[in-house]
Amino acid sequence: MKKNIQKTITNSFMLLSLIVITFSSCKKDKEEEPVVFQDEDAVEAIESSLITQSNGITATIETAATKLAEDSLFTSTSTPALNCGDTYADNFNESNSNGNYSYNYSVTRNYKLYCTPNNTPDYVEYHRTLAGVYSTPRMSSDDNAEANWVISNLDTANASVFFNGNYQRLGTQVSKVRNQNTFTSTINYSLANIKVDKVTHKIVSGNASITLVVTFAGNQYNFSGNVTFNGNNTATLTLNGNTYSINL
Secondary structure, eight states, X not given: OHHHHHHHHHHHHHHHHHHHHHHHHHHHHHHTOOOXXXXXXXXXXXXXXXXXXXXXXXXXXXXXXXXXXXXXOSOSSSOOSSOTTOEEEEEEEEEEEETTEEEEEEEEEEEXXXXXXXXXXXXXXXXXXXXXXXXXXXXXXXXXXXXXXXXXXXXXXXXXXXXXXXXXXXXXXXXXXXXXXXXXXXXXXXXXXXXXXXXXXXXXXXXXEEEEEXXXXXXXXXXEEEEEEXXXXXXXXXXXXXXXXXXX
């Protein structure tokens, strides 16, 4: 009888030890599971920095072209609102809500007009900053942006103007899909001859190189690529060798 009791105690101890070891092993595996940033979040952060529905760079370009047209810099039939060498400055709020898309930003901007030797508009140096929030079906963001551009080809004989310069957007994004990651990002655009129609104020063509730096879970992730503007309210994003189509 005593031998059976000892055997039962030994077996019970071994079973308990096995359970503890198994639990500890599972817990350790779970704790050591790596947390990795997902490329899809990078693509969606860049997409949101591009599209008009989140007040991205496309909207900023169109707004700039609209302002220059309003100030009669595209036509010879009206006197420009600025004299050569003058600087225009203002600040205002931009907000919009359309279905699952919304944004609300405070904006400051200024531009200086440069003229030809004949005192006709030649180009402007354009500067704009914004700060605020946006929300899309897949991501929300608290961020700010800055544009520093030269807008050239203002001569009234030309049907389009060209945007060259830099655009930076940085802030904190929260994904609404997959693992619902929260991360910070800095996106830099270098614009190369972005062609914009003087009448429609829409992008006709052009390219921009992109770098994206993401900080997530204490780690830094770097992306680089290019955006090609196709001229039909779409763009093609190439990022780390992969290609994506984006509706602007």
